[in-house]
Amino acid sequence: MREYKFEKPVLKAYRSWIESEIRRPEVRREKDAFVKTYFSKPPLFFLRPAFLAPASSFAVMMFIAVLWYWPTTSLKPGREIQMMHREGAVVENVASGDSDVVVSPGMVDVKRVASRVGTPMVYYKSNHGQPITIIWIFTGGNTP
Amino acid sequence: MRKLSFFVLSAVLISLWINPSLQAAERVRVKVQVLTASNEGTDFNLVNDAYRDQLIELFSYSHYEQEEPVLVSLQRAERSKIDLPDGYELILTLQAVESNRVLVQALIRREGRQYVDTVLSILNPGVVFLGGPPVGANGALIIVLETGF
Amino acid sequence: MRDPDGSLVSRAKKGDKDAFGKLVKQYYEMVYGLALGVCREREAARDIAQEAFFKAFRQLEHFEGRSKFKTWLYRIAMNTAIDFVRRKKPVVSMDQGKDEYDEIPLEAGIADENPNPRDLASQSELRERIDRAIEKLSPEHRAILVLREWQQLSYEDIAETLEIESGTVMSRLFYARKKLGEILRHEDEGIFGALSDERI
Structure with missing residues (x-):
């Protein structure tokens, strides 16, 4: 029954392999990220987006309504817009269509990007006035 | 008239406030468009020309092949897997839905190797391009994710 | 049969995500190890483990407590892992030394003084x-x-x-x-x- 003599070290090696794998720091990091993302306590009610968004919208509308009914406050929106067009600073540059201009990311906010096989780069471009976000992985040899 | 407009707007906002389902919706639809780009040939085999101008302006490839777009319904705490050309996989996971943005994790991998792992806060509606995983001799995969469907 | 996880499971069944998170923290490595033993790939084992916990969370309302939570979790993990392997094509054996990402010493699996x-x-x-x-x-x-x-x-x-x-x-x-x-x-x-x- 020679084969059964050697089962012991093989099964011991098998157990050791699994034990070493689960003790890897990456497994712990993945676990923590997983729990934090999906199974952590939600914020207090009044800090949640479901409350804050309409509440703040309502507050803004109330503010504008106040201004509407009392037009003697110092803010004069119409006059300021005319000033911007005269200076031609922000609006014209964004609409230039130059794809090398980096514009502020309004549409997409990249919270995290990683790659195990290459270098990730994030580009914010303008395409006919529309902001476009591109995430590109350079794996050596591929140029966009 | 002004008073009427004001009260109508207020009523709309209050109704949004008391209707949690609109703000707390945990299902989002994302359109996934798969393109394969290369410099072999000059064809634009696109199902529609919606991306043609953008692709020409943003990238320097001469040839594009487009797959049929896929509309994926993402639910919080569920992964959705989309098979891509050349053995790649796209895994999308909805992490959160905020008032006008969606937080999505997008992972592109092949044979256990992770090419892209990104978490994006995308305006709803919005669009983002993911690209770079090599295809063929000198081509690349480009994925277009669009929200707001 | 007294389930040591009974209290956390009860809270989780009422929608307490934090309570379920504690269960995940407790059993993650166990589920990961089970998944790895079946699928032999680290990335897949991670996906299977997380998918198993998602499934457990979604099906928690159907858990009646006739078995221990751990046993129930074993079942979900094993079914998920077996389904995963059945769906996949045969893969090359895990080659831990060559992949720059999976970079671990090959001798790490076996203790020797x-x-x-x-x-x-x-x-x-x-x-x-x-x-x-x-x-x-x-x-x-x-x-x-x-x-x-x-x-x-x-x-x-x-x-x-x-x-x-x-x-x-x-x-x-x-x-x-x-x-x-x-x-x-x-x-x-x-x-x-x-x-x-x-x-x-």
């Missing part, structure tokens, strides 16, 4: 052979092996987890161990002399 170069080479060779042997097993056999040899479950618990008869557990376990043992028949016995106290 004073490894010498010959022992390290033997250990890494043994691990590769074990992996090749496991690759030849069906997902069901791999599941039984990991539950018995790593988690040390009884035949009855394995039978309950996999929803099969105890007799089937025993016969599959016998086959899986025999298959692993076969790797020794054509190998250099010196390798095992370095690891085992028993010598031919």
Whole structure:
């Protein structure tokens, strides 16, 4: 029954392999990220987006309504817009269509990007006035 | 008239406030468009020309092949897997839905190797391009994710 | 039967995500190890483990407490892992030394107080052979092996987890161990002399 003599070290090696794998720091990091993302306590009610968004919208509308009914406050929106067009600073540059201009990311906010096989780069471009976000992985040899 | 407009707007906002389902919706639809780009040939085999101008302006490839777009319904705490050309996989996971943005994790991998792992806060509606995983001799995969469907 | 996780499970069933998060923290490595024993790939094991916890969370309302939570979780993890392997095409055995991402010392799997170069080479060779042997097993056999040899479950618990008869557990376990043992028949016995106290 020679084969059964050697089962012991093989099964011991098998157990050791699994034990070493689960003790890897990456497994712990993945676990923590997983729990934090999906199974952590939600914020207090009044800090949640479901409350804050309409509440703040309502507050803004109330503010504008106040201004509407009392037009003697110092803010004069119409006059300021005319000033911007005269200076031609922000609006014209964004609409230039130059794809090398980096514009502020309004549409997409990249919270995290990683790659195990290459270098990730994030580009914010303008395409006919529309902001476009591109995430590109350079794996050596591929140029966009 | 002004008073009427004001009260109508207020009523709309209050109704949004008391209707949690609109703000707390945990299902989002994302359109996934798969393109394969290369410099072999000059064809634009696109199902529609919606991306043609953008692709020409943003990238320097001469040839594009487009797959049929896929509309994926993402639910919080569920992964959705989309098979891509050349053995790649796209895994999308909805992490959160905020008032006008969606937080999505997008992972592109092949044979256990992770090419892209990104978490994006995308305006709803919005669009983002993911690209770079090599295809063929000198081509690349480009994925277009669009929200707001 | 008293479930040590009863309190957390009750809270989680009422929608307490934080309570379920504590259960995840407690059992993540266990589920990951089970998944790895069946699928043999780290990335896949991670996906399977997380998918298993998602499933458990969604199905928690149907958990009636007739078995312990841990046993119920074993079942979900094993079913998820077996389904995953069945859906996938056959893969090349996990090649931990060559992938720059999966960069771990090949000798990390086997404890040895004073490894010498010959022992390290033997250990890494043994691990590769074990992996090749496991690759030849069906997902069901791999599941039984990991539950018995790593988690040390009884035949009855394995039978309950996999929803099969105890007799089937025993016969599959016998086959899986025999298959692993076969790797020794054509190998250099010196390798095992370095690891085992028993010598031919």
